[in-house]
Amino acid sequence: MMAPSPEGSDDVLWSDLPKGPLSVYRERASFSCRELLLFWEGEDVLRFKKMIFSALENDPLFARSPSANLSLEKYRELTFLRCKRVFEYDFFNMENLLQSPMSVLSVIQCLGMFDWSLAAKCVLNVLVFGTAIYSSGSQRHFKYIEKIYTMEIFGCFALTEVSHGSNTKAIRTTAHYDPATEEFIIHSPDFEAAKFWVGNMGKTATHAVVFAQLHMPGGQCHGLHAFLVQIRDPKTLLPMPGVMVGDIGKKLGQNGLDNGFAMFHKVRIPRQNLLNRTGDVTPEGTYVTPFKDVRQRFGASLGTLSWGRIAIIGMSVVNLKLAVSIALRFSATRCQFGPTEEEEIPVLEYQLQQWRLLPYLAAAYALDHLSKSLFIDLSRLQQDLRRGDGGTAQAELGREIHALASAGKPLASWTAQQGIQECREACGGHGYLAMNRLGDLRNDNDPNCTYEGDNNVLLQQTSNYLLGLLEHRLQDGARFKSPLKTVDFLEAYPTILGQKFTGSSMADWLDSSGPLVAYQWLVCYLLQESHQKLNQEKRSGSSDFEARNNSQVYYCRSLALAFMELIVAQRFHEFTHGPGVPPSLRAVLERLSALYALWSLNQHVAVLYRGGYFSGEQAGKTMEDAILHLCAQLKDDAVALVDVIAPPDSVLNSPIGRADGELYKNLWNAMLQESRVLERASWWPEFAVNKPVDGSLKAKL
């Protein structure tokens, strides 16, 4: 039994960590794991997550079976059954979600820690489909939201087509209005315009929010609108007339989710099924819209886009947390080589292994903080908008959040993808064994780089935002100023650009304030360079389209990423240095903050030198020394830091990553539970009897 926690919280919140090979590192930790857990999550969230994890742990439907033996069909059935069970537990309780938006993030993350297929299946139905109806529809559509909860219907969100993803304006599905019957006719002109990749559409969904070009009887096209289309009969799950709907097949990951396609052959739906928040059609066939201003209509929709992107930041963070938890527990128990031939030491003791893994641990914390803080920002904006407070301030906030979400999603998903790969390799062969889960994490995280906007395309939103502000300043003398103040430092850019790094020792880098100053210079430099590059392209005769395309590599793309890294580092710095941090946690959190900032900045050293911010050998060297120094300082805290972010063993589901650290025992136990481990192969007579005759078919060549 552990002593009651110093904060006096009840023991329901804690699970005792088992004694074992990891205890050595746990005892060396510079802080109390419980204290950090409570500080990091807050008691409410902790209680809520614990409730979800306990439910999963105690319900046999969520018991893990060796995935090797699940066919695609069986895996999807199991995922669907679990999805139903999630409704029975009411994790997506509507009242709760509205009252505490943060709990949405918690539910997604807990289910995702268990299995992204399940999380995606629930989220696409309840949140994406549901929110599309709620935010794009009106009173007459809200009954469908109730039907989601009773599972009278099951929803999906159909925007992407086979031949159009990023370029949504070029979507080719049509919706022609027929005033004679007061119906829309939904139609796919050919199979290149089939809806594609739609999650839940493959086997389950009865209803889809379908995006189509709205055509009026007079021939006028009003652009993309969303329509509620029934695609299957809920009584039979057979397709509705005119709908060819099917499954797109196996993906690299998330195979418990049924992604599908649909082609519509002149499918008629009632006029009322147009989700009419931004535009409606009268029975007679007149188009009406409440928005006078296209820009305003566009601004209103940016908020919705940001939800998806910010959710993906959170999803990526979960994957990174799981991967570093597995790899660091493995590294603390796996011994290989040592100072003498007899004595072997944990691989975590090697500087190289620390350098490979600890920056990703720091990134998991820094990006987790970003994810939560952006979620709060966006929730506030949504509240303002719901209060009808949709003025210029809100539009500006919407644009700023959009810029942050559009670069935050690429940064988080890439960091997670690279981190998972590094963790896989850092676990050597054992990382390549499917049961240890790093493969699933890599495969399940991968689409985060693509959906809700390809990462490279999304980054342009952020660089465009920054370049637009600069242009506005140069043309109109406007100040750099934004509601969340993320761009305010740019106001001083002429001064900042004149700065040079004057430090001379490693100590100059050991607090994150050091790298932050360098980051501000870096962003100013890249902003100026990108702006010049764009102008130079235009002066040399390029169209706007060409100029922008030819300014991405080494310019706008780098600008967007560097800006976002600065924001992540800045927010984490402020959080870890704030007055609310308990004194006993300050040291470890400040080290994480410095390590993340330095390690990220280290990718840009070439630019720091090239632009003149750095000069001489020392600047770069002291920075590298600082990174390694922080790694060494953090390695004894690593296991305890992982204990704070790792879910229970049954959810983490990785023999080499279990909390008891009994690496080899757990591996053997899991392995011997797999199917037919020791049994001879069913096809043994193919070896024993039917011998090949070497070269017998050579004549056929």
Next chain:
Amino acid sequence: MMAPSPEGSDDVLWSDLPKGPLSVYRERASFSCRELLLFWEGEDVLRFKKMIFSALENDPLFARSPSANLSLEKYRELTFLRCKRVFEYDFFNMENLLQSPMSVLSVIQCLGMFDWSLAAKCVLNVLVFGTAIYSSGSQRHFKYIEKIYTMEIFGCFALTEVSHGSNTKAIRTTAHYDPATEEFIIHSPDFEAAKFWVGNMGKTATHAVVFAQLHMPGGQCHGLHAFLVQIRDPKTLLPMPGVMVGDIGKKLGQNGLDNGFAMFHKVRIPRQNLLNRTGDVTPEGTYVTPFKDVRQRFGASLGTLSWGRIAIIGMSVVNLKLAVSIALRFSATRCQFGPTEEEEIPVLEYQLQQWRLLPYLAAAYALDHLSKSLFIDLSRLQQDLRRGDGGTAQAELGREIHALASAGKPLASWTAQQGIQECREACGGHGYLAMNRLGDLRNDNDPNCTYEGDNNVLLQQTSNYLLGLLEHRLQDGARFKSPLKTVDFLEAYPTILGQKFTGSSMADWLDSSGPLVAYQWLVCYLLQESHQKLNQEKRSGSSDFEARNNSQVYYCRSLALAFMELIVAQRFHEFTHGPGVPPSLRAVLERLSALYALWSLNQHVAVLYRGGYFSGEQAGKTMEDAILHLCAQLKDDAVALVDVIAPPDSVLNSPIGRADGELYKNLWNAMLQESRVLERASWWPEFAVNKPVDGSLKAKL
């Protein structure tokens, strides 16, 4: 029909490329695809590969089935049946392999292009198991090699244990000699010492080459030796008494191959089963060895290690070739956005897409050349050794090749792994669809980073080699000189370190000679820095073990990688600038050479500035300009360059990468062939009838 090739070779060597959407790019190519193909592969290799591909294409056993539906058991059965068929075709014809070592590489690559599980299964049995017997055994063991070909036995190679991979010296399986019965007793002390990860051991192998610590009756231990151990009865495939052998379960990839484990409980094998090339035991129990010198014995074994690593370079190259083939054909046919709202352009026209993919195309060519040239170097060394020519010159050559293979394997496997990931993302959602194969490539290439030595650990072999040479020079005044001349330039290192980049325009970079000069400086600088760092660590009281560990990150590791990149770039430069290159191919090959060298060097710009080789903004900028300029020059050649390295469609097996470029048609065809695409799910009543009651289980929480 295409016109006969200018070289007059017969048409058997060519397959006509289908007309279609890719024709536009093919017509724009600056060179003849046939001419490059013939020049790149040579007629003999081309004919040999064509023969293998045709056999695969025409044999229904090698027809592709949607992998989604293959269970682990079925996939392994299919792989075994295909392996038997490979013997029937006699692709591993022993005489052929001995006469033309290059054909070994061709067979591995052709089978690997088809499926790595199959290639690995064959290679582990015939080449790894067979070569181990051939090179570690003696006359009395050679009968087993014949038995491989008649499939009386099936082999595996058992070195790694659960708890020891990289540190092979710490292997704990024992072989005690019992003179009473003239037998060895093979024993696994506990399950941490079980042989693990052994390919073919899971379900198939009857015999294993087992590495164990040789103990003599007197108690003396002579270290690791190889023993031939029968593990299953060939008549039944049931385990032999005392052998607990089984399957380690699902891996991230290569699941057609059965990786296994084995624990030995006092298993007795005849004395003759010791593979006795480097040491033998007399019937009475005396240990005898032909080697007087441990160093010489060690040197002799380095050659064998290099085979595996050089094979992996070739395997990685195959994966990179397949991935860029898929991604570039996709990029040339996938249109998205454009200068006007109506007109969309292929994504290959975007500078960003070119920059993401074309350097990997260049890397595929450069590393392919490295793979072949190292293979030739090693074959020559083997020939010398077989002629008994095992003097100092051969030992030096062995060490040099070992250093190249030990860094070449990490460089090639990482480049492939990163390249495949970039290709996956560059194909957006379609890259995430399993049928397009990028997932399999990523999963199948992944272990190349781990087996035959973890990449980071292997790099130390190379940096140790270079640091040893420097030490030898400083201590004994020895010259930098090696049989393949890869280190000879280091002789001038004091002069080279004084050099500075003096170029001022992009033109200074457009030939690979530019980056090569910079690379030489870089390697000298990193060598000097690593040497200083090591000494500084030692002076501050670190043991040799600690000093080496603390000099890897930013020093020795960077040194090994930079040195290897230089070698790859240098060899490719010499090849592309050699007199044998047909004039019509020079331009495109020289561009590939420059792009690979520049793109690789670009990772080190921070060091170039920091060490004073670069100064001012222009150096870095002109280099980036050159990379983008070369990309733009190569984009119209990309499709033709892919045609040279891509296998036939049936082997490439990727709807979005087919040679006809009919992206969407191929995608639909393949998708509709998957199982139950349009059928409703078997579990439909779980939706239609058994509705969940929202919140019904809430009370249980």
